Amino acid sequence: MSERLVVIGGDAAGMSAASQARRLKAPEELEIVAFERGSFTSFSACGIPYWVGGEVSERDDLIARTPEEHRARAIDLRMRTEVTEIDPARRRVRSRDLASGAEEWTAYDKLVIATGARPLRPPLPGIDAPGVHGVQTLGDGQALLDRLGATEGRRAVVIGAGYIGVEMAEALLHRGYEVTVVNRGEQPMSTLDPDMGRLVNDAMSGMGITMVNDAEVTKILTGEDGAVRAVATEDAEYPADVVVLGIGVRPETELARAAGLPLGEHGGLLTDLSMRVRGPVADGAVWAGGDCVEVLDLVSGQQRHIALGTHANKHGQVIGSNVGDGYATFPGVVGTAVSKVCDLEIARTGLREKDARAVGLRYETVTIESTSRAGYYPGAALMTVKMLAERRTGRLLGTQIVGREGAAKRVDVAAVALTARMTVEQMTALDLGYAPPFSPVWDPVLVAARKAVAAVRRTGG
Numbered sequence: 001m002s003e004r005l006v007v008i009g010g011d012a013a014g015m016s017a018a019s020q021a022r023r024l025k026a027p028e029e030l031e032i033v034a035f036e037r038g039s040f041t042s043f044s045a046c047g048i049p050y051w052v053g054g055e056v057s058e059r060d061d062l063i064a065r066t067p068e069e070h071r072a073r074a075i076d077l078r079m080r081t082e083v084t085e086i087d088p089a090r091r092r093v094r095s096r097d098l099a100s101g102a103e104e105w106t107a108y109d110k111l112v113i114a115t116g117a118r119p120l121r122p123p124l125p126g127i128d129a130p131g132v133h134g135v136q137t138l139g140d141g142q143a144l145l146d147r148l149g150a151t152e153g154r155r156a157v158v159i160g161a162g163y164i165g166v167e168m169a170e171a172l173l174h175r176g177y178e179v180t181v182v183n184r185g186e187q188p189m190s191t192l193d194p195d196m197g198r199l200v201n202d203a204m205s206g207m208g209i210t211m212v213n214d215a216e217v218t219k220i221l222t223g224e225d226g227a228v229r230a231v232a233t234e235d236a237e238y239p240a241d242v243v244v245l246g247i248g249v250r251p252e253t254e255l256a257r258a259a260g261l262p263l264g265e266h267g268g269l270l271t272d273l274s275m276r277v278r279g280p281v282a283d284g285a286v287w288a289g290g291d292c293v294e295v296l297d298l299v300s301g302q303q304r305h306i307a308l309g310t311h312a313n314k315h316g317q318v319i320g321s322n323v324g325d326g327y328a329t330f331p332g333v334v335g336t337a338v339s340k341v342c343d344l345e346i347a348r349t350g351l352r353e354k355d356a357r358a359v360g361l362r363y364e365t366v367t368i369e370s371t372s373r374a375g376y377y378p379g380a381a382l383m384t385v386k387m388l389a390e391r392r393t394g395r396l397l398g399t400q401i402v403g404r405e406g407a408a409k410r411v412d413v414a415a416v417a418l419t420a421r422m423t424v425e426q427m428t429a430l431d432l433g434y435a436p437p438f439s440p441v442w443d444p445v446l447v448a449a450r451k452a453v454a455a456v457r458r459t460g461g
């Protein structure tokens, strides 16, 4: 007898799950119905900064698969249709067609919740004024581009200095704007330790971006036309013709909460390793993945909420395999993330110092400077690598890298080492590739590992 899979959310996690389930199960065995309240499916929000900045010229280049392409693969995709209630006891969801307002119930045998995350939008005076933009969806990106096209002024304020904030600062710089970044933290990129964040801060200042740290936005000021004219903090006002919000996200789990499904302390759904939602209410029939779930941090052993497309796609793949009667697991993350501002590359994996302290780990840190290529080879650029190792065992705990070309993806070596729970001593023996155009004879990650070995030995590790 045919089963029905219902998917809520038509982007990375949801449609990866639906597509993988379809690969494993024919339409006669598994009917797939997917609900998406927006106007796009399977799009890359990650590409929005590069579309706004002009490196990517066409919006549609960011769409991996259109609704028609999904439908051609026997996925009954209902666009502009919002799921308004999950009824786990009767295994059904209620949806509303956003155009007609018509509501209906759809029964499921298996349910996937992939509702993503909601961008934070503090209730500041003026936050809804024309000219204040989020960048979560392609619609948001288009609205921002329209605003940039419609205003003569060339002053932009970005609120928030996480990776989305710094990427948007670059995009606006490329568009010829004078850019100010207003940031609550001591340094940009709070996913780094402050000493590494300071390198990012100084580099961004060097690019002509005005960095305002330790500043809380109190209101958005508007002009006579009602549109944004400045961003106010407690101490100053920053003139703005356009404002971009990049202040983080929260898991979109209101539906799940209302249905009584289990949420963790960060507000994300709790799943097991197969991405099946835990607990009696889900009754083994509900899976969840992407930005709406919490994940296990394999280094600290803590649950975390990390909103990244790389995880969402993997979750979708795992869910699709499991609902398609295969078997797959998502064991957890080590916290790897990369981004860039102009030619400055920023990477991190594992624990920051404050994360290590929070879980009671004693650690050593080392920071080294090295180059991306052999020092004598043209184009060799400086990079700074910071490494944390556990004091007693020498286990690698985290790595952060700030540098120019070739810096960011070096963090992947550390991500593998963290996953394998390697010590920094074991890392020094890693057989990494070397030729002058690619690295010095000792790769910067290995130089940091050697120095970390010495630090751990010195303190009796």
Ligand SMILES: Cc1cc2nc3c(=O)[nH]c(=O)nc-3n(C[C@H](O)[C@H](O)[C@H](O)COP(=O)(O)OP(=O)(O)OC[C@H]3O[C@@H](n4cnc5c(N)ncnc54)[C@H](O)[C@@H]3O)c2cc1C
Binding pocket: 008, 009, 010, 011, 012, 013, 014, 035, 036, 037, 038, 044, 045, 046, 047, 048, 049, 081, 082, 083, 084, 114, 115, 116, 117, 135, 136, 137, 164, 252, 255, 289, 290, 291, 292, 307, 308, 309, 310, 311, 312
């Ligand atoms: C500007 C920007 C840059 C980024 N850059 C990177 C990057 O470089 N690297 C990286 O790894 N990640 C990046 N990300 C994060 C990445 O885009 C997200 O982690 C990823 O999209 C999450 O996928 P998801 O499927 O979980 O959620 P989403 O992509 O948010 O999709 C959830 C979908 O569910 C729909 N939905 C929600 N509730 C309902 C409902 N009740 N009924 C019907 N539909 C519903 C929403 O409309 C949405 O389309 C970036 C994000 C942004 C905004």
